[in-house]
Amino acid sequence: MTHDPRTALLSAALDAAARGWHVFPLRPGTKRPALHGADRCRTTGDCAGGHLKWQERATVDPHRITLCWQTSPANIGLATGPSGLVVVDLDVPKNQDNSNSSADTPDGATTFKALCERTGHPVPTTHRVRTASGGHHLYFTAPAGIRLGNTAGTLAPLVDTRAWGGYVVAAGSLTPGGSYETVHDTAPAPLPGWLLELLQPAPARPVVPLRLPAVNGSRAALAALEAECAVVAAAPEKQGNITLNRCTFKVGRFVAWGDLPRHVAENAFQAAGEARGLTAAECRSTIRSALDSSLRKVRPRETA
Template identity: 40%
Template sequence: MATFRRQVTTLAVAHALSAAERGLAVLPLSRTKLPALRSPHRTDPAQPPCRGECGRPGHGVHDASTDPARIRALFAAAPWATGYGIACGLPPHHLVGVDLDTKPGTDAPAALRALGLRFRFAIPETVVVLTPSGGRHLWLTAPPDTVVPNSASRLAPGIDIRGAGGYLVGPGSRTAHGVYVTAPGTARLRPAPCPRNLLRLLVPPPRPPRRRPRPSPAFPGDGQGLLHFVLTAHEGQRNTRLFWAACRAHESGLGPALTVPLLEAALAT
């Protein structure tokens, strides 16, 4: 059994080094598909968790590397590793993984085809990895300036997305459920660019710009005018206008009611 485990780990290292030669950053995984190395901060409450800045291994996807020496060191620290993960979102490929699951009651491939018909995109020829459970991982790439987040069943049931901060189980990895293999005819391919219309579905829309608060209608007359006076202040006028408006508010008896709205107006500028 010990000999078989060493052979499995040796094979995982070989596959990981091969992926690294293609520019894919890798890290060792256990049979459970989780990072094989545990956090070095788990028993040190005085040391806050980090993303590898401490220099020690055990930071999950942040351990991923394309450096052969670093990869061998990671696997040497985790001799029980049986597979490897490929970090997504990193240069030069900026990999995006489309994970089509096979959970009971779901048909992820059909759901992806339906999305393609609805939003007018087609998945190009690309690397496809077959999972032991019967699912498949589609490897795509994103533009360098685009950050694709991870998601689970957001597009449709059974379709998970692996983006920045996530990883894909690499082909050749052995897990508790079996071995991940590259689909026939796709190992020679390079990851294809993600179709533009699909990419739009994967990237969350930008947040709307923050609007300046409008003067409250609860303060008629001088109240609204004072708020407007502060809201329209330009650089170099803001402190003076706020002081002047605050003085006028208190002189007119509106001071207690306008204190908070004037402060909010000043902060908004």
Template identity: 40%
Template sequence: MPRTRRRSRRQDPEVVRLRGAALDAAAAGLFVFPVKPGEKLPAVPRHAARHCRQRGICADGHQGWEQRATRDRAQIYAWWSGQPRFNVGIACGPSGIVVIDLDTSTDPLPDWGGATTGREVLDQLAARHSGELTDTYSTRTPTHGEHLYYRMPAGLELHNTTQGLSGSLGPLIDTRAWGGMAVGAGSVRPEGAYIVAEHGQITELPDWLATLLTPAPPPQRPAAVALPTRRANAYVAAILRDEVGQVAAAQAGSRQSTLYFTAYRLGRLVGGGELEADHVAALLREAAAGHIRDDAFGPDQANDAIARGLHKGAEDPRYIDEHTSTRDDDTADAGP
């Protein structure tokens, strides 16, 4: 009787390709983790350490995407072994790297000689600080931006910066370090693929950039402010009007970050019971409506920025009444 040949299960070639990209990144010394298919959001738990219930995968300690990132081949094979088609995330902190994220804009920046790309702004920064941009491994994003990979200098523990905020390099430039991630080469989104732009080694972050990215010592906290309840209500209303106005007036290149950090600051008041989350979210969506375009800044991005900002802010409540005080360090730990 003839023997029946067992059919081997053929793996999805796209999953195999993405697994190869993850293995290549790990072989280059980078810590990887799965990212949702077609997106740039982690596919592993994203809950904050302070909200971790110490159960399941977190039974022995909090395990978010940054903690679970790995170079272990067996784990990479386990993550990229079937559906879904995970993109490749790079955990910058554990990998010991700083990624400079250079965006693009359709609106010229008058203060930067009409620049429309983060690369042009970075080149001007280098000239202003008599610095050089050493050749290093880099990728091109599906939206025509660039990711420049640099090794974090020994002894430095850099964190993320966001364009338009204190500590940032300039418009159209974000940086990712501890607490930050980059989507790796080979990953795909509806707009296209992340491709290697510059092959070779990841070189050390130039000194002048390291200096600019090293945060200044935190300022002394201002004296506490206490207000009677009636005045506090008026004060909160004034804050709300001012913050919503900033979103409506935000300039190209900083609209998404302005929306996020405004949501964060108002989220602190939501956490303190001073405002209602649904009301704040509706006002922010209305203020941002004039900026929303399907290509550069769509409704999904706006809603995500609002939701993340409100959630992050609520973790650090701000109270305004006759019993408790306010703080002015609203963006001290607001990184997305």
């Protein structure tokens, strides 16, 4: 007797719906939505009142789910916003098996664990799904009355989040690279307060000239610090954390060489990050991580 993948995928889709999670079909073997786009919408059926996107068509209705998955071995998309979920995506480096890639690049699980340690919290225990690439999805219930969006690298490198406007591939889905499997089948824990603080948009701050502290240091170090802080303060929307990490890492070599006191660099980048709209806690965590990494990897001055 041959195994029909539709049966297993239907069962997984119904299981997700029974938990109150809104699902929709993805193209078989992929992570792409299988539903038509606005340019191909005939405004009939579900779209009779206007085109409905995937997050609006996601459902927990077992009858609709059965009709869909009985006819196609579709993968399962899980719309996080309507499902009342925030999913933390711990990714792995792309092309990690490529000889040209860095073998020591930390994955999302490692950078997230480091974030937890820096903020004084354990890695949360919650519903966990292993992805086809070897990463992990941590499921949390969204806080009441707060509508969080998606993030990419805001918490830490290779750590993304999916909430309103986002979706994840649900357990049971299959891709050429592997399957999505539940590895800790428990009810999602509430999103920890410290994570909520890091994910909430910072209130808008008035734009003021950036003033760096007057300190001793080499002219090159101070010029680099001022230039990189200006880059952070002017970072594009949703790129603040990544920019802060990159710029702090670049200035770290001057700290390692003794040209610039560490606390001066930390205070300057803290001011620049908060001016960009990042939270104080997010800035402290990113700055410390970037400086620590820079100090570990810095080359001697004569070879730089």
